[in-house]
Amino acid sequence: AERGLVLDATFDAAHWDNRSVGSLRTVQTLLDTARIPFLELRQLLGTRFVNGGGTLEIDYSVGEGDDAEIACDLSEARIEALGQAHLNRIERFVRLRRKLGWTVHELDAVLHALGGDLDEAALVNLSFVKRLHEQLGTDLLIIASWFAALDTHAYLGDDDANRPSYYASLFLSRTVGGVDEVAVFEPGALGAAVIDDHQAAILAALQIITAEELALIRARRLTDDSLSLANLSEMHRVATLKRALRISVRDLLDLLDLTGLDPFDAASLYDALRLSDLLDTIDAAGFSLAE
Numbered sequence: 001a002e003r004g005l006v007l008d009a010t011f012d013a014a015h016w017d018n019r020s021v022g023s024l025r026t027v028q029t030l031l032d033t034a035r036i037p038f039l040e041l042r043q044l045l046g047t048r049f050v051n052g053g054g055t056l057e058i059d060y061s062v063g064e065g066d067d068a069e070i071a072c073d074l075s076e077a078r079i080e081a082l083g084q085a086h087l088n089r090i091e092r093f094v095r096l097r098r099k100l101g102w103t104v105h106e107l108d109a110v111l112h113a114l115g116g117d118l119d120e121a122a123l124v125n126l127s128f129v130k131r132l133h134e135q136l137g138t139d140l141l142i143i144a145s146w147f148a149a150l151d152t153h154a155y156l157g158d159d160d161a162n163r164p165s166y167y168a169s170l171f172l173s174r175t176v177g178g179v180d181e182v183a184v185f186e187p188g189a190l191g192a193a194v195i196d197d198h199q200a201a202i203l204a205a206l207q208i209i210t211a212e213e214l215a216l217i218r219a220r221r222l223t224d225d226s227l228s229l230a231n232l233s234e235m236h237r238v239a240t241l242k243r244a245l246r247i248s249v250r251d252l253l254d255l256l257d258l259t260g261l262d263p264f265d266a267a268s269l270y271d272a273l274r275l276s277d278l279l280d281t282i283d284a285a286g287f288s289l290a291e
Contacts, residue, residue: 005095026078060076171201185201
């Protein structure tokens, strides 16, 4: 039954105590009916799944023109653009998040990496992501980056603080270098520079590979030298998957070539689990990967 509710993209007023959409636009009524705290609502409004168009905003003003005041009472604050489709997405997202036990941002990031839809295929892939997360102990944001570009979406954390995107936490931090060096990695500036001129910064951001391993990734996985989001994402996903599997970059790339598996595509996401299982089988048999 719960699976059907998560997949059902049709608004059902009965799930909202038969309240009108107009009444649910009042923040306190929405919170009471959805049974979510105010922080979670604000997080939901920051997700691409619920508010992809960015039209939903909480209006705290009461009155009009010069008489308008900021309301401190959530029973007076409203989300005027809220519609049936938004409510349906809120319901489905909240149900799924509670079932998985993930944070709002984790679920939104994974769904976005999978294409943004919540359908049968997405649920299957979410089950693969859940297994990878539990089997490898790898962060969900890292797993999401294996089959999509590094996430550049900032978010509101569970501590009510604004958090930088996963991409920004890697490449726009002090670890990368000074102000001028970091500026090259700003999303709007990507593509204008070349990797050769910023290799030290890339190694500092990734931290888990050597210069030799980076050269190997570039030679075997990249088609150009552009400092682009696509290339940074590819270098990152190879580096983090090799770490998760506890093998070298060379062994990972050789294994991918030998098996034809592709864990870096949402359409073949199960291949990441197959790689992990294959390595466990080889290890249990007492063989090395080279053998």
